[in-house]
Amino acid sequence: MATYLSPCSSSSTSSTRSSFKNETPQFSKFITSLREAHSSSRWVSQICLRTPARKHFQLKSSNGHPLNAVSFNDAGSPVGKEQTEPRGKVFPISDSENVESKLSITVVGASGDLAKKKIFPALFALYYEDCLPENFVVFGYARTEMTDEELRNVISTTLTCRIDQRENCEEKMDQFLKRCFYHAGQYNSEEHFAELDRKLKEKEAGSKSNRLFYLSIPPNIFVDVVRCASVRASSANGWTRVIVEKPFGRDSESSAQLIKCLKHYLTEDQIFRIDHYLGKELVENLSVLRFSNLVFEPVWSRNYIRNVQLIFSEDFGTEGRGGYFDKYGIIRDIMQNHLLQILALFAMETPVSLDAEDIRNEKVKVLRSMRPLLLEDVVVGQYKGHSKGSKSYPAYIDDPAVPKDSRTPTFAAAALFIDNARWDGVPFLMKAGKALHTRRAEIRVQFRHVPGNLYKRNFGTDLDKATNELVLRVQPDEAIYLKINNKVPGLGMRLDRSDLNLLYRSRYPAEIPDAYERLLLDAIEGERRLFIRSDELDAAWALFTPLLKQLDEKKIVPELYPYGSRGPVGPHYLAAKHNVRWGDLGDDD
Numbered sequence: 103m104a105t106y107l108s109p110c111s112s113s114s115t116s117s118t119r120s121s122f123k124n125e126t127p128q129f130s131k132f133i134t135s136l137r138e139a140h141s142s143s144r145w146v147s148q149i150c151l152r153t154p155a156r157k158h159f160q161l162k163s164s165n166g167h168p169l170n171a172v173s174f175n176d177a178g179s180p181v182g183k184e185q186t187e188p189r190g191k192v193f194p195i196s197d198s199e200n201v202e203s204k205l206s207i208t209v210v211g212a213s214g215d216l217a218k219k220k221i222f223p224a225l226f227a228l229y230y231e232d233c234l235p236e237n238f239v240v241f242g243y244a245r246t247e248m249t250d251e252e253l254r255n256v257i258s259t260t261l262t263c264r265i266d267q268r269e270n271c272e273e274k275m276d277q278f279l280k281r282c283f284y285h286a287g288q289y290n291s292e293e294h295f296a297e298l299d300r301k302l303k304e305k306e307a308g309s310k311s312n313r314l315f316y317l318s319i320p321p322n323i324f325v326d327v328v329r330c331a332s333v334r335a336s337s338a339n340g341w342t343r344v345i346v347e348k349p350f351g352r353d354s355e356s357s358a359q360l361i362k363c364l365k366h367y368l369t370e371d372q373i374f375r376i377d378h379y380l381g382k383e384l385v386e387n388l389s390v391l392r393f394s395n396l397v398f399e400p401v402w403s404r405n406y407i408r409n410v411q412l413i414f415s416e417d418f419g420t421e422g423r424g425g426y427f428d429k430y431g432i433i434r435d436i437m438q439n440h441l442l443q444i445l446a447l448f449a450m451e452t453p454v455s456l457d458a459e460d461i462r463n464e465k466v467k468v469l470r471s472m473r474p475l476l477l478e479d480v481v482v483g484q485y486k487g488h489s490k491g492s493k494s495y496p497a498y499i500d501d502p503a504v505p506k507d508s509r510t511p512t513f514a515a516a517a518l519f520i521d522n523a524r525w526d527g528v529p530f531l532m533k534a535g536k537a538l539h540t541r542r543a544e545i546r547v548q549f550r551h552v553p554g555n556l557y558k559r560n561f562g563t564d565l566d567k568a569t570n571e572l573v574l575r576v577q578p579d580e581a582i583y584l585k586i587n588n589k590v591p592g593l594g595m596r597l598d599r600s601d602l603n604l605l606y607r608s609r610y611p612a613e614i615p616d617a618y619e620r621l622l623l624d625a626i627e628g629e630r631r632l633f634i635r636s637d638e639l640d641a642a643w644a645l646f647t648p649l650l651k652q653l654d655e656k657k658i659v660p661e662l663y664p665y666g667s668r669g670p671v672g673p674h675y676l677a678a679k680h681n682v683r684w685g686d687l688g689d690d691d
């Protein structure tokens with residue numbers, strides 16, 4: 103029987119990721135001993151806590167079934183142990199006997215940027231942390247001709263060990279690389295996938311095996327690959343799952359079309375639509391902060407919160423990705439997915455449980471309660487070239503893959519509203535841009551004024567500056583801090599702004615796992631909580647599609663801003679219109 107325990111990091115040992123209902127006394131005792139061992143040393147991510155548990159315990163979901171043995175299809179009706187896909191093919195989806203089964207992971211698009219930068223390193227990190235099953239193989243698949251050895255050489259340059267180095271790092275790398283293989287093939291060739299299937303079978307040597315395909319390829323070939331993989335290379339006796347990278351379409355229509363095409367070959371349960379921001383530590387902690395601390399949830403509404411700001415900035419341009427980016431732009435690249443997902447998690451009502459469907463149900467409700475964006479509540483920008491001393495920085499349109507007259511925004515700011523009882527009238531401001539002065543992603547929550555504040559004279563005229571602000575800094579330098587007013591020690595009565603600061607690197611010395619590690623592990627374990635369900639996607643596109651169409655039809659010209667600056671001025675007018683001041687303006691923010 104498949105058994106599950108919480109994941110590699112310490113926070114997850116506190117049962118935040120999975121429901122530990124129905125746990126046995128033996129299970130509780132085991133968890134307690136692990137927690138004690140870990141808390142005493144504050145050594146937080148050295149063993150994969152999921153792995154040992156597989157051998158002895160079973161984690162059940164809130165419906166009492168083993169996690170994964172029963173899941174829900176789109177309509178919410180239970181799906182049995184096996185599910186018939188639309189063309190009559192049977193995909194067993196149970197994870198039972200996972201312990202004995204083999205796992206084959208195929209990275210499609212293995213020659214690409216994301217595979218090298220993120221996916222192979224994440225797989226190695228999972229292996230290093232003993233989070234992968236004992237019997238696993240990794241296959242790279244792409245058109246580029248490469249031998250196994252060449253693939254190993256390429257990926258070996260990107261593998262790293264955790265900073266809290268263990269002695270056998272080199273050895274672990276070698277062992278991992280020995281399990282990596284490569285198969286060159288076309289993305290639309292069933293024959294080439296049948297060859298892959300033969301190679302996979304050779305490695306699986308007749309055992310029960312589960313297969314995970316990671317589509318790290320441009321979206322125009324998603325459907326071809328899914329067709330070929332599902333028809334020719336899905337597992338005959340275990341589960342077959344497919345992780346799909348973004349973008350999931352360009353608007354409501356193309357997204358619906360993509361969903362339809364993928365579902366022609368796969369069931370919703372087999373599709374893992376990845377949004378890697380959901381795998382970031384601070385984003386995952388959002389619900390923990392809110393639902394497991396008494397002090398936050400009571401103030402989490404329009405009664406106390408003045409506005410919420412979701413800010414993403416990068417200090418580099420589209421370097422090398424201009425061809426992709428020009429078709430999508432910053433609104434589709436960052437806002438419609440990463441920032442909107444964070445917003446949904448931030449604003450959702452308390453879910454019935456931590457089960458994937460309960461959480462995703464609440465997120466969908468938020469998305470469906472939102473007003474579609476209006477053109478007047480959006481500002482767009484595009485970076486232009488800039489010289490600083492002897493160094494010059496290119497304009498967006500200097501990218502050889504970008505047309506000179508491109509109107510694609512590399513920056514956008516927007517004001518969004520959730521028309522429900524909790525958030526009525528509260529502006530949710532988003533701001534996202536490339537080629538800005540800093541790299542940062544954060545959530546800022548600005549609270550209302552203290553009514554009848556006894557100390558208002560001490561703040562001068564700007565009461566707004568004296569309100570509390572909670573900041574969750576997603577990256578870099580993960581932190582949660584609360585800006586408060588405090589008396590400056592001394593005989594007078596002078597107040598200043600101070601931070602109650604939880605800086606992760608001071609509190610938790612272990613390296614934080616990359617988002618891709620968490621998400622890959624979840625996909626392997628069949629945990630869907632951090633993946634996007636198709637109805638979430640529909641709701642997200644419904645919000646942005648009318649705006650995107652207007653931007654196109656009205657040929658809105660983006661405001662230019664210099665590479666490396668703080669962006670265009672438009673967002674300040676937008677914020678002022680909604681009585682908001684961006685929280686990231688000062689250097690001490």
Ligand SMILES: NC(=O)C1=CN([C@@H]2O[C@H](COP(=O)(O)OP(=O)(O)OC[C@H]3O[C@@H](n4cnc5c(N)ncnc54)[C@H](OP(=O)(O)O)[C@@H]3O)[C@@H](O)[C@H]2O)C=CC1
Pocket residue numbers: 211212213214215216217244245246289317318319320321323347348349426
């Ligand atoms: N790179 C990143 O930082 C991020 C990427 N993503 C998404 O992940 C996916 C992969 O990204 P990335 O690795 O950057 O993509 P790449 O452009 O590097 O493409 C991956 C591989 O796909 C093949 N490929 C590229 N273009 C085509 C084409 N037109 N037709 C057929 N095959 C093609 C190439 O392999 P070969 O020629 O060998 O077949 C290439 O190595 C994309 O969907 C992207 O949007 C998401 C978040 C971040």
Ligand SMILES: O=C1O[C@H](COP(=O)(O)O)[C@@H](O)[C@H](O)[C@H]1O
Pocket residue numbers: 378416435543
């Ligand atoms: O999805 C994307 O994300 C990256 C930023 O990811 P991060 O984890 O490095 O913050 C962004 O650069 C890219 O344009 C986008 O497609």
